[in-house]
Amino acid sequence: FIPLTFLAGVWGMNFDPEASPWNMPELKAQYGYPAALVFMAVVALGLVAFFRWKKWL
Template sequence: MKVLTIIATIFIPPTFIVGVYGMNFNPQVSYLSMPELEWQYGYISVWMIIVLMITGMLIFFKKHKWI
C-alpha cells in the first residue's frame, strides 16, 4: 500500500500540470491566457519543472526512508 501511495504521489502533480497545459488557450484572445505558451522555450520549461518536481519527491522519499 505504501508503494502504491508513493507512485500515486509522484504521478498526480505532473498529471495536473499537463492537464492544465493541455487545454486550448489562445493568448491573442485574452490577456488572462498563459504567457508561457508564446515563449520559445515554454515546452521544455514545463518538462524541466515536471522532471525537477519528480526528482525532488524521489529524493524526499528516499531521505525519509519511504522507498
C-alpha cells in the same frame, strides 16, 4: 489514476504555434513547453529523492 492525469495535463495544454513550435501562451516564452516539462521532471525527481532520504520509499 495519477499517470493518466499527468498525461491529460501535459497534452491538455494549449499551445501557440505562431510564436514558436514550443510555445505555451501562459508562459509567453520561446521554450515554454520544454521548460514546463523540465520543471515537472525536477519536481518529480526531487520528491523521489526526498522520500528516499526520509526512508519512505
